[in-house]
Amino acid sequence: MSAQAGGDQSRGVPHVIIVGAGFGGVSAAQALARAPVRVTVMDRSNHHLFQPLLYQVATASLGPADIATPVRQLLGRQRNAIVALVEVTGVDPDRREVSYTSADGRAQTTAYDYLVLATGVEQSYFGHDEYARFAPGLKSLTDATTIRSRGLTALEIAELEPDPSKHRDLLTFVLVGAGPTGCEMAGAIAEALRGPFRAEFRRVDPGSARIILVEGEPRILMSFSESLARRAHDRLTSKGVEIRTGARVEHVDADGVIVAGERISSRHVLWTAGVKPSPAGRWLRAETDHAGRVRVQPDLTVAGRPEVFVVGDTSCLEHDGRPLPGVAQVALQQGRYAGRVIEGRLAGAAAPAPFRYFDKGNMAVIGRGFAILESGRIKLSGLPAWLAWAVIHLAFLPAAGNRFSVFTQWAWSYVTAQQQSRLILERGSPKATEPPDQKR
Amino acid sequence: MSAQAGGDQSRGVPHVIIVGAGFGGVSAAQALARAPVRVTVMDRSNHHLFQPLLYQVATASLGPADIATPVRQLLGRQRNAIVALVEVTGVDPDRREVSYTSADGRAQTTAYDYLVLATGVEQSYFGHDEYARFAPGLKSLTDATTIRSRGLTALEIAELEPDPSKHRDLLTFVLVGAGPTGCEMAGAIAEALRGPFRAEFRRVDPGSARIILVEGEPRILMSFSESLARRAHDRLTSKGVEIRTGARVEHVDADGVIVAGERISSRHVLWTAGVKPSPAGRWLRAETDHAGRVRVQPDLTVAGRPEVFVVGDTSCLEHDGRPLPGVAQVALQQGRYAGRVIEGRLAGAAAPAPFRYFDKGNMAVIGRGFAILESGRIKLSGLPAWLAWAVIHLAFLPAAGNRFSVFTQWAWSYVTAQQQSRLILERGSPKATEPPDQKR
Numbered sequence: 001m002s003a004q005a006g007g008d009q010s011r012g013v014p015h016v017i018i019v020g021a022g023f024g025g026v027s028a029a030q031a032l033a034r035a036p037v038r039v040t041v042m043d044r045s046n047h048h049l050f051q052p053l054l055y056q057v058a059t060a061s062l063g064p065a066d067i068a069t070p071v072r073q074l075l076g077r078q079r080n081a082i083v084a085l086v087e088v089t090g091v092d093p094d095r096r097e098v099s100y101t102s103a104d105g106r107a108q109t110t111a112y113d114y115l116v117l118a119t120g121v122e123q124s125y126f127g128h129d130e131y132a133r134f135a136p137g138l139k140s141l142t143d144a145t146t147i148r149s150r151g152l153t154a155l156e157i158a159e160l161e162p163d164p165s166k167h168r169d170l171l172t173f174v175l176v177g178a179g180p181t182g183c184e185m186a187g188a189i190a191e192a193l194r195g196p197f198r199a200e201f202r203r204v205d206p207g208s209a210r211i212i213l214v215e216g217e218p219r220i221l222m223s224f225s226e227s228l229a230r231r232a233h234d235r236l237t238s239k240g241v242e243i244r245t246g247a248r249v250e251h252v253d254a255d256g257v258i259v260a261g262e263r264i265s266s267r268h269v270l271w272t273a274g275v276k277p278s279p280a281g282r283w284l285r286a287e288t289d290h291a292g293r294v295r296v297q298p299d300l301t302v303a304g305r306p307e308v309f310v311v312g313d314t315s316c317l318e319h320d321g322r323p324l325p326g327v328a329q330v331a332l333q334q335g336r337y338a339g340r341v342i343e344g345r346l347a348g349a350a351a352p353a354p355f356r357y358f359d360k361g362n363m364a365v366i367g368r369g370f371a372i373l374e375s376g377r378i379k380l381s382g383l384p385a386w387l388a389w390a391v392i393h394l395a396f397l398p399a400a401g402n403r404f405s406v407f408t409q410w411a412w413s414y415v416t417a418q419q420q421s422r423l424i425l426e427r428g429s430p431k432a433t434e435p436p437d438q439k440r
Numbered sequence: 441m442s443a444q445a446g447g448d449q450s451r452g453v454p455h456v457i458i459v460g461a462g463f464g465g466v467s468a469a470q471a472l473a474r475a476p477v478r479v480t481v482m483d484r485s486n487h488h489l490f491q492p493l494l495y496q497v498a499t500a501s502l503g504p505a506d507i508a509t510p511v512r513q514l515l516g517r518q519r520n521a522i523v524a525l526v527e528v529t530g531v532d533p534d535r536r537e538v539s540y541t542s543a544d545g546r547a548q549t550t551a552y553d554y555l556v557l558a559t560g561v562e563q564s565y566f567g568h569d570e571y572a573r574f575a576p577g578l579k580s581l582t583d584a585t586t587i588r589s590r591g592l593t594a595l596e597i598a599e600l601e602p603d604p605s606k607h608r609d610l611l612t613f614v615l616v617g618a619g620p621t622g623c624e625m626a627g628a629i630a631e632a633l634r635g636p637f638r639a640e641f642r643r644v645d646p647g648s649a650r651i652i653l654v655e656g657e658p659r660i661l662m663s664f665s666e667s668l669a670r671r672a673h674d675r676l677t678s679k680g681v682e683i684r685t686g687a688r689v690e691h692v693d694a695d696g697v698i699v700a701g702e703r704i705s706s707r708h709v710l711w712t713a714g715v716k717p718s719p720a721g722r723w724l725r726a727e728t729d730h731a732g733r734v735r736v737q738p739d740l741t742v743a744g745r746p747e748v749f750v751v752g753d754t755s756c757l758e759h760d761g762r763p764l765p766g767v768a769q770v771a772l773q774q775g776r777y778a779g780r781v782i783e784g785r786l787a788g789a790a791a792p793a794p795f796r797y798f799d800k801g802n803m804a805v806i807g808r809g810f811a812i813l814e815s816g817r818i819k820l821s822g823l824p825a826w827l828a829w830a831v832i833h834l835a836f837l838p839a840a841g842n843r844f845s846v847f848t849q850w851a852w853s854y855v856t857a858q859q860q861s862r863l864i865l866e867r868g869s870p871k872a873t874e875p876p877d878q879k880r
Binding site for chain 2: 045046047063064065066068070072073076077082083084085086102103104141142145152153156157159160197199200201202400401404405408409412416418420421422423424425
């Protein structure tokens with residue numbers, strides 16, 4: 001066993017490797033704070049990302065650091081934990097080893113006694129990976145700042161374009177998928193473009209932008225009740241968002257999309273239609289569901305591998321006959337559960353009670369001052385739901401510094417209606433829809 | 441004449457093109473707010489950068505958006521101005537045309553009646569441009585976030601490196617040039633590494649890092665009086681910064697530097713030793729000084745071209761027998777002066793009085809709570825100077841939103857001593873000193 005990523009002083013103490021420092025991984029590590037183990041948390045980025053507010057970075061309301069917390073800040077002071085900035089490349093479940101590449105490019109392996117895989121999901125293009133270059137998803141800070149730069153650059157190009165007929169595709173935004181992320185993005189884009197910074201342009205009116213939300217299902221926000229989804233629909237429409245439900249995107253290219261047979265020219269296609277799990281299932285050679293998520297036992301372990309837990313979006317567990325949704329709360333609760341099971345086993349406790357998800361509810365926000373919220377029998381919409389949304393999101397931000405900076409940024413933009421992070425940091429590429437590393 | 445970057449409605453009104461939206465360009469545009477002209481401000485980035493605080497982005501204390509303001513936010517509401525995100529590629533002073541590439545890659549030209557070049561400086565390696573890949577300067581937000589990522593990544597690599605002898609070059613920082621930027625960076629790096637986040641590492645002690653400040657002159661901070669420079673020197677030394685004065689850097693490569701014959705292994709060499717002007721002098725085919733700065737007349741115009749002004753760091757004007765320093769105040773005052781001269785000429789005023797620089801003084805900060813300040817006969821150091829520094833910098837930030845966010849970030853980190861922007865956004869490259877686009 002290599003010592004690279006394990007603790008030094010505590011040989012002989014069981015080694016828990018946690019892969020992924022999202023909601024599931026961090027909560028598993030924290031649940032083990034007092035357990036007689038040494039914990040190694042591996043992630044390829046140095047920060048834990050508060051995904052629920054990522055759309056606000058993409059729309060220039062918040063800066064990247066507001067919603068990202070160094071993993072080391074969250075876990076570095078936990079005496080039995082070590083944080084490793086490495087990219088995990090595989091797992092050998094028979095030899096109980098994780099292989100990874102460290103930030104200086106060296107390939108290494110480390111043995112574990114317990115393994116928690118919390119490796120999340122990435123965007124799925126349903127077999128059309130070629131769409132990715134034209135229609136980015138919204139999963140990482142880099143995705144968010146790229147989307148922000150492209151949108152701002154398009155406005156700058158339109159401002160210098162004397163032919164108003166050419167403004168149209170520069171200012172047509174197509175969002176594929178009307179789940180919470182798609183709806184939140186659509187509302188935030190509408191608000192940003194129809195806000196006070198219109199007065200700063202001469203030739204182009206950012207407020208004239210078309211924002212089109214496309215959804216294959218018969219209505220938006222399928223995870224909410226129909227009445228609440230209706231309210232969100234009306235709110236989006238009143239902000240000028242065009243909603244096309246029951247409409248499938250048939251093609252995506254550099255010039256736009258084809259939706260239900262109609263071509264829509266657009267330089268800004270954003271893909272929030274689907275996700276695919278991390279390669280955790282392949283690493284483990286474990287049973288997966290149709291999407292590739294690892295089927296786990298009621299105690300979140302993999303069949304036949306009681307030392308391997310899979311938590312969060314990359315796992316699949318049926319709960320009252322339905323698979324659990326891929327949301328932060330599930331990952332948080334599963335991570336904590338896995339940590340406690342490990343601690344219990346080491347203490348010689350009896351087999352744990354199966355994991356139970358406590359569903360605290362579901363929220364989506366449509367612009368400033370409007371949200372929908374569903375929790376048990378409670379259904380709220382409008383300002384009260386938005387206030388609840390704001391308080392809950394502030395409370396769940398992982399560090400006091402994040403709460404402070406998000407709160408002060410929100411307060412400032414509430415008063416001034418200014419967006420605070422309108423930066424183009426990447427050099428504006430000629431074709432706004434192509435990633436900078438692609439050749440045209 | 442192409443209409444691309446000029447105003448539409450106001451043909452026949454004199455057209456002023458301002459190239460560069462730094463301190464000089466923005467103040468020139470603002471001085472023309474009530475003049476009967478149309479103004480086009482061209483810059484290749486969409487933001488005005490508050491350079492004096494850039495070192496705080498490089499050391500993770502502030503985020504990029506805190507010190508960057510969209511040019512459009514500063515000037516977009518000025519009715520006679522248009523903001524153009526373009527890269528200027530040349531000037532034809534005989535035809536009175538500026539050529540540029542727009543963000544969608546099209547090459548264009550636009551005619552001017554008056555031209556203000558405020559194109560600043562870039563890092564100079566004194567004929568050794570090959571050093572640039574190993575020793576970045578600190579001029580743009582991208583420079584700052586790259587330096588931040590490399591420093592944070594080195595700590596992460598060291599944390600996973602079991603051989604402590606290898607920690608040394610990962611944690612040796614060499615700053616070439618002990619002007620204000622070099623000294624401010626050295627102080628800020630020392631404070632960041634010796635601060636509370638040491639407790640978050642297990643194997644490596646960030647506080648053990650070597651920080652070496654190299655200066656060819658016999659003392660640091662040559663632009664300050666000897667007594668103040670001495671105090672800054674003592675302060676830096678007490679923070680553990682090694683200062684080598686009268687020592688020249690003879691070579692820079694991937695493994696470090698050679699200083700006065702001695703090789704110092706380092707993955708973090710930062711170059712703040714010199715600047716070279718923008719190509720403004722070449723564009724104009726005008727007389728330049730030895731460094732390449734455009735020699736201007738007492739009214740800041742170029743000899744024989746009364747319609748062309750050159751302001752700020754890229755111009756050279758003798759003042760009481762000495763060339764003016766390349767500082768923000770000179771650029772600000774020169775930009776304002778150029779705007780007023782143009783307005784005066786259009787109003788048929790007599791020849792203007794020559795430009796006079798009002799020297800408000802000179803400041804440098806060494807970590808939290810200590811600065812030196814020199815203004816006329818006033819010499820201050822320590823906390824009073826630091827308070828003056830903080831108030832003056834807040835006051836000079838260009839927009840209320842920047843003042844608010846810098847103030848709240850400072851207040852937060854004053855209370856918690858946490859750095860708020862410890863993000864690695866670029867993928868950590870194996871060799872921390874090589875830019876990501878270089879092949880190893």
